[in-house]
Amino acid sequence: MPNLITPANRFLASVGTVLILLQMLLICSDIARRSLLSQPIPGVFEVIELTIVAIVFLQIPRAIETGSFIRSDGLFSFTQRRYPRLGRTMDFAFNTVGALVMAAIAYGVYFKLVQAIERNLFTGNPGIFTAPIWPALLCVVVGAVMASLSYVTVTYRHLKNPSLLTGEVRCDGH
Amino acid sequence: AETVNLTTVSGYAKTAAWVQIFEDVYVPAVNAKLAETGNYEINWNYGWGGSIVGPKGELEAIEVGLADIGVVQTVFHPDKLRVYDIAFATPFVTTDLDLVTRTVNDLTAEFPAMQQVWSDNGMHFLTTLAAVDNYQILLNGEYTGPESLNGLKLGGAGMNLRYVEGVGATGVSSTLADFYNGVASGLFDGAIAWATAAEAFKLYEAAPTYVKVDFGGVNSMALSVNEGIWEGLPEEVQIALNESAETYREALAKFSMEEAAQAIDDMVAAGATVVQVSQEDRKIWADGLANIAQEWATEVEATGAPGGDILDAYIAAMKAADQTILRDWSAE
Amino acid sequence: MTGIEIGIISLVVMVVLIYLGMHVAISLAAVSFVAIWVFKGNATIAISLLTIAAKDTVASYSFGVVPLFVLMGLFVTKANLGRDIYAVANAAFRRLDGGLGVATVAANAIFAAITGISIASAAIFTRIAVPEMVRYGHTPRFAVGVVAGSSVLGMLIPPSVLLIIYALIAEVSIAHMFTAGILPGIVLAFLFCMLILMMCRFAPGFTGRVERLVDEERLGLFNGVKLLAPSVLLIAVVLGGIYGGVFTPTEAGAAGAFCAMVIALAKRSLDLRGFWNILTDAGQTTASILFLIIAASMYSRMLGVSGIPSQLSSFVGSLDAGFAFILLIYILLMIFLGTILDSTSIILVLVPLFLPIFADYDVNLIWLGIITVLGVEIGLLTPPLGIACFVIKGSLEDKSISLADIFIGAFPFALAMVLGLLIVIFFPWLTLH
Numbered sequence: 041m042p043n044l045i046t047p048a049n050r051f052l053a054s055v056g057t058v059l060i061l062l063q064m065l066l067i068c069s070d071i072a073r074r075s076l077l078s079q080p081i082p083g084v085f086e087v088i089e090l091t092i093v094a095i096v097f098l099q100i101p102r103a104i105e106t107g108s109f110i111r112s113d114g115l116f117s118f119t120q121r122r123y124p125r126l127g128r129t130m131d132f133a134f135n136t137v138g139a140l141v142m143a144a145i146a147y148g149v150y151f152k153l154v155q156a157i158e159r160n161l162f163t164g165n166p167g168i169f170t171a172p173i174w175p176a177l178l179c180v181v182v183g184a185v186m187a188s189l190s191y192v193t194v195t196y197r198h199l200k201n202p203s204l205l206t207g208e209v210r211c212d213g214h
Numbered sequence: 215a216e217t218v219n220l221t222t223v224s225g226y227a228k229t230a231a232w233v234q235i236f237e238d239v240y241v242p243a244v245n246a247k248l249a250e251t252g253n254y255e256i257n258w259n260y261g262w263g264g265s266i267v268g269p270k271g272e273l274e275a276i277e278v279g280l281a282d283i284g285v286v287q288t289v290f291h292p293d294k295l296r297v298y299d300i301a302f303a304t305p306f307v308t309t310d311l312d313l314v315t316r317t318v319n320d321l322t323a324e325f326p327a328m329q330q331v332w333s334d335n336g337m338h339f340l341t342t343l344a345a346v347d348n349y350q351i352l353l354n355g356e357y358t359g360p361e362s363l364n365g366l367k368l369g370g371a372g373m374n375l376r377y378v379e380g381v382g383a384t385g386v387s388s389t390l391a392d393f394y395n396g397v398a399s400g401l402f403d404g405a406i407a408w409a410t411a412a413e414a415f416k417l418y419e420a421a422p423t424y425v426k427v428d429f430g431g432v433n434s435m436a437l438s439v440n441e442g443i444w445e446g447l448p449e450e451v452q453i454a455l456n457e458s459a460e461t462y463r464e465a466l467a468k469f470s471m472e473e474a475a476q477a478i479d480d481m482v483a484a485g486a487t488v489v490q491v492s493q494e495d496r497k498i499w500a501d502g503l504a505n506i507a508q509e510w511a512t513e514v515e516a517t518g519a520p521g522g523d524i525l526d527a528y529i530a531a532m533k534a535a536d537q538t539i540l541r542d543w544s545a546e
Numbered sequence: 547m548t549g550i551e552i553g554i555i556s557l558v559v560m561v562v563l564i565y566l567g568m569h570v571a572i573s574l575a576a577v578s579f580v581a582i583w584v585f586k587g588n589a590t591i592a593i594s595l596l597t598i599a600a601k602d603t604v605a606s607y608s609f610g611v612v613p614l615f616v617l618m619g620l621f622v623t624k625a626n627l628g629r630d631i632y633a634v635a636n637a638a639f640r641r642l643d644g645g646l647g648v649a650t651v652a653a654n655a656i657f658a659a660i661t662g663i664s665i666a667s668a669a670i671f672t673r674i675a676v677p678e679m680v681r682y683g684h685t686p687r688f689a690v691g692v693v694a695g696s697s698v699l700g701m702l703i704p705p706s707v708l709l710i711i712y713a714l715i716a717e718v719s720i721a722h723m724f725t726a727g728i729l730p731g732i733v734l735a736f737l738f739c740m741l742i743l744m745m746c747r748f749a750p751g752f753t754g755r756v757e758r759l760v761d762e763e764r765l766g767l768f769n770g771v772k773l774l775a776p777s778v779l780l781i782a783v784v785l786g787g788i789y790g791g792v793f794t795p796t797e798a799g800a801a802g803a804f805c806a807m808v809i810a811l812a813k814r815s816l817d818l819r820g821f822w823n824i825l826t827d828a829g830q831t832t833a834s835i836l837f838l839i840i841a842a843s844m845y846s847r848m849l850g851v852s853g854i855p856s857q858l859s860s861f862v863g864s865l866d867a868g869f870a871f872i873l874l875i876y877i878l879l880m881i882f883l884g885t886i887l888d889s890t891s892i893i894l895v896l897v898p899l900f901l902p903i904f905a906d907y908d909v910n911l912i913w914l915g916i917i918t919v920l921g922v923e924i925g926l927l928t929p930p931l932g933i934a935c936f937v938i939k940g941s942l943e944d945k946s947i948s949l950a951d952i953f954i955g956a957f958p959f960a961l962a963m964v965l966g967l968l969i970v971i972f973f974p975w976l977t978l979h
């Protein structure tokens with residue numbers, strides 16, 4: 041199971057990465073069409089607002105797995121080195137809280153996702169441009185679930201191989 | 215007296231008229247009604263200006279109970295509250311905000327489907343509200359007739375982008391906050407806005423020609439309460455909240471119209487030029503638009519509400535109030 | 547429990563968790579969650595708070611282009627533009643101790659005219675400036691400090707999202723706010739330069755000494771121009787696009803990223819693999835930064851629900867004090883809130899609260915706006931919650947530089963900002979025209 045996390049997280053991150061590229065191309069095309077042809081592309085605002093949420097949550101699981109989430113590491117790495125047992129306990133506790141927070145987000149957004157699909161919720165303005173919001177919410181749910189699992193995986197890897205924690209705070213999945 | 219805690223919400227700060235009047239008119243009205251018997255007292259916790267949610271977030275904040283009562287921007291939720299966009303869909307009909315909001319409240323009482331949209335979103339509806347007295351166009355160039363708009367790019371938001379289609383202008387989706395820079399830097403040739411906003415955002419500095427097309431005023435907000443909270447409130451408190459909502463609606467409508475008149479005077483004093491579009495040109499303009507009211511009615515009907523009947527009732531009420539209706543949207 | 551009790555306890559717990567090393571975003575989210583649960587006595591509402599913050603906070607156009615600004619910085623780095631700029635700067639300023647720091651401040655001031663948000667500046671210059679300054683012999687601590695300090699220029703020199711937000715709340719002209727920000731921005735940049743030169747002279751142990759790299763010392767005028775040309779082209783395209791009305795400052799991220807990509811391709815420093823790595827890197831950096839912003843908004847929403855802004859307002863309103871005292875309270879509150887909240891939230895919470903009070907004293911609102919933005923931005927550099935420092939931490943390639951290093955490095959610059967704030971307070975004409 042923990043071995044599946046890495047490829048899954050990489051896949052999600054790639055999707056998020058492609059979205060960034062598309063964002064850049066979309067805005068640039070809008071600028072070009074607007075200035076050259078006086079024809080703005082409708083819905084650029086709305087699409088960017090939706091994709092940024094998707095991008096963030098698709099990238100989060102990988103960021104957690106590779107330890108690139110921001111933390112104050114001075115006291116933490118000192119504890120890991122000097123008091124390894126306490127350090128491991130802290131790491132376990134913090135990762136557990138992380139897993140719970142992400143699970144809570146996934147749980148809450150899941151209901152929004154179901155509602156968005158059942159009621160065809162959209163953003164934008166009818167007659168001009170509209171886009172369904174469920175794809176973005178789906179990305180949030182999937183991202184948050186995988187983020188929760190990533191916290192669990194990181195804990196598991198640290199328990200199996202405590203040397204990952206000492207000295208180097210970072211913990212790569214491979 | 216028993217204390218009832220109510221957390222309010224609006225994504226806008228107290229400088230917005232509806233927040234100001236909530237504090238200055240609605241709250242005192244409710245408090246005064248409750249003071250008559252002295253059985254209950256409300257402890258108001260104001261959650262304005264993004265301290266709980268930003269603009270557009272109010273609906274969910276009330277729905278889930280983060281806030282108890284607040285001002286929902288109905289215009290931002292065409293997927294949930296499309297039926298409340300009736301005035302947006304019927305330009306060139308009226309500029310009387312008191313009439314617009316009173317009529318929409320009457321329609322809500324008449325058509326159960328208009329109440330249903332609120333309980334679908336876990337809310338109890340108190341009143342509709344309006345602050346946009348009359349959409350106009352601000353240009354950085356001169357206005358010599360509808361043809362002078364041909365080929366121009368105008369900043370706008372939401373449904374008003376469609377108001378300029380008929381005269382060959384392109385509405386570019388943007389936000390009030392970005393209009394000034396957009397026009398100043400040449401991104402837009404002008405913007406679609408209303409007097410109070412044009413004055414507050416100093417839009418007239420970048421776009422000094424204030425073209426009075428008089429597209430009309432719109433209801434864009436509503437006061438609502440979390441449904442669970444509402445049902446748990448003592449009847450006396452319910453009555454006080456409900457009756458004071460009428461005072462609030464009327465005060466905001468009057469205030470917005472007076473502010474608008476003042477704003478136009480201020481802009482002229484600051485160097486803006488007001489150009490009144492002739493009645494004939496307005497007529498041509500109105501007739502040149504796609505039938506956006508019928509499009510709206512069709513969309514509303516797709517959600518299961520009688521859009522056509524609501525449109526008919528709205529226009530009938532406007533006729534009954536002797537409004538100069540340039541285009542009878544219900545007749546087509 | 548009352549709102550105030552919840553506020554104080556949650557603050558203490560949050561600070562402790564952050565210092566112990568819990569992910570900053572997770573501690574903010576977890577504390578907000580528990581606080582709302584306790585306050586409302588309802589776990590569902592607490593989950594809703596996280597849900598709404600998660601899906602709404604960054605769902606806006608100005609946050610939407612953050613990855614593109616990051617991307618632009620990465621392309622610029624990949625095309626070695628940063629290295630070229632610093633080679634020229636080092637040659638030009640090699641007689642000056644701290645010349646590279648001054649060059650970083652100057653570059654940031656120019657970039658400030660492109661971007662509307664400080665976090666974009668911080669993310670870009672962490673990648674461009676820090677490796678170069680370290681390569682030339684500065685300490686990492688000093689290098690990140692310079693970047694952190696000068697990144698706040700992005701919010702003061704127009705365009706600026708904070709100035710826009712303030713203008714909206716105070717109902718003053720955005721254009722006037724923008725022109726008012728220019729001189730104080732220049733003053734602040736000047737203060738930073740003075741600070742850098744003095745630190746390099748009097749505290750070389752802290753700043754590190756710049757090595758003279760032999761091969762780069764004899765950089766002729768022609769070579770200098772050649773090295774700078776692509777950077778100048780990029781800046782010209784972006785600034786020209788904004789001020790020529792082709793695109794908005796928000797869209798400049800996309801245009802700039804595209805343009806930097808073309809330059810990188812033209813300089814043949816970009817292959818397909820490198821291209822993909824850069825995109826991934828931009829995504830990962832953006833995610834950790836924006837999730838932090840989401841979590842910070844959970845915390846400020848929690849405070850809003852528990853009624854703290856409301857209570858603060860009635861407290862200040864009940865004080866019957868002179869103007870200087872009110873202004874002092876205002877600034878102290880801003881700096882205090884700056885340690886725990888993000889800039890936008892502070893402005894949204896504090897400004898509407900104080901405007902009616904200041905109205906009694908006939909305050910110039912433009913001047914007050916610049917004071918506000920300066921005061922709020924000090925908080926970007928101070929622990930425990932200093933967003934600019936977090937962004938730098940999230941963007942750093944060299945993970946051995948700790949958050950504490952960044953805060954320590956940024957501290958002198960926070961002090962320089964306090965001095966800048968005092969200058970603006972005592973010389974109001976800097977903001978008027």
Ligand code: NA
Pocket residue numbers: 657658659660661662663699700701702703704705706
């Ligand atoms: Na700027």
Ligand code: NA
Pocket residue numbers: 884885886924925926927928929930931932933
């Ligand atoms: Na801070």
